[in-house]
Amino acid sequence: MPTISVVLPAKNEAEGLKRVLPALLEMKVLLEIIVVDDGSEDDTAKTAADLGVTVICHPYSMGNGAAIKTGARAATGEVIVFMDGDGQHQAKDIPALLAMLEEGYDMVVGARSSGSQASVGRWAANSFYNRLASLMVGHKVEDLTSGFRAVRADRFREFLYLLPNGFSYPTTSTMAFFRAGYSVGYYPITALKREGKSHINLLRDGVRFLLIIFKIGTLYSPLKLYLPVSVLFFLLGSGYYLYTFLAIGRFTNMSALLLSTSVIIFLIGLVSEQITSLMYQQTAEVSKKDKA
Structure with missing residues (x-):
């Protein structure tokens, strides 16, 4: 088994971490758990530290993507599992993602079912992004924006310079892996209702996702x-x-x-x-x- 690091970007997710971290701590196969506190105003850092996991704090909010990059640079495992800190993703799904990596995939994404979407509008937007991204990269993209994924660390770090500091890191990394010829697999998951309020603005971040898709498309297949x-x-x-x-x-x-x-x-x-x-x-x- 390769060594495994878990990275959780978190901004004001103290309540969500109370649900996520205990389940992760029960998994003895994990090398380390890293919580990147992205300028939280609540007890996110204290909650994570009290539970005994590694905490890295940004001095101010730099964005979800920036937290991902910080965690990826700090992780020492050969495989990195990225999860949201809001309680949507379940630790019990990690072994299935790792099993698919062992089959030869370079990245395995937890693909959310339609019932796991936060709203009908979010589901419609994600369906559109999936179809557009599939057209751009020439492969079926089942969940472009899922933040729950397991990746080979060396492969992922090749694209850190491409990742935006905002919420578009899943979009960028998925399309970059496809266009680079790395294998991407999907495992169906059920996302739970998040703790607290979402930081994503459907209109603003939706436009940003579209721009990221076109950016990656022009970067790898103009x-x-x-x-x-x-x-x-x-x-x-x-x-x-x-x-x-x-x-x-x-x-x-x-x-x-x-x-x-x-x-x-x-x-x-x-x-x-x-x-x-x-x-x-x-x-x-x-x-x-x-x-x-």
Whole structure:
């Protein structure tokens, strides 16, 4: 068995930790439990310390993603299990995630059932994100935003520089793993009702999730974004040329502009694809040197 670290980002989650940590402490296979207190105003740090787990405190709130990065850097286990500190995730599901890692996966995500979503709006938004991310990466994404996942630590740290400081770390890490060619598996879980109030704003963070999806898409597979846009402009230009040719018998400046834009967008996507390929190749080489 590889050594296992559990990392819990927490902001004002004293009550949730009282539910989560005792169950984790009963699991003797864990090497360490790390709670990253992200500038809490309640007794989050004291609650975790009293239960005997490792506590790292941010001097002020830096964001959920920042807490994840802090915990990932501090963890010494070969496998890191990330969980929310609000009581939604259950320690009893950890062995199933670890078992799938042993089968050869690099990341295993706890995929929430539709009944585990906080609201109908949240379920609809997550379903849309899952479909869009699946289209971008070319693999089925069952739960893009789940914060409950087990990862191989060395693989995860390769992408720390990509992770945002906000709530989008699950989105970024999932899509980065897929595009890097690492295997991602899903295990169905039932998320419990959280303790306290959620820190996620559906509208604000929803837009942020969309931007992250497009960011990762352009970072690893730009043509998947640029090519459809290029084809759209090409069809518009061709259609408009056909209309003007039949109506007035000439090729107009608007048709030329649309067709030229189509070519330019395609060339930008092609160059971007080459740049990202070179960038990822350099990242892989640096990772190999670090391991050596």
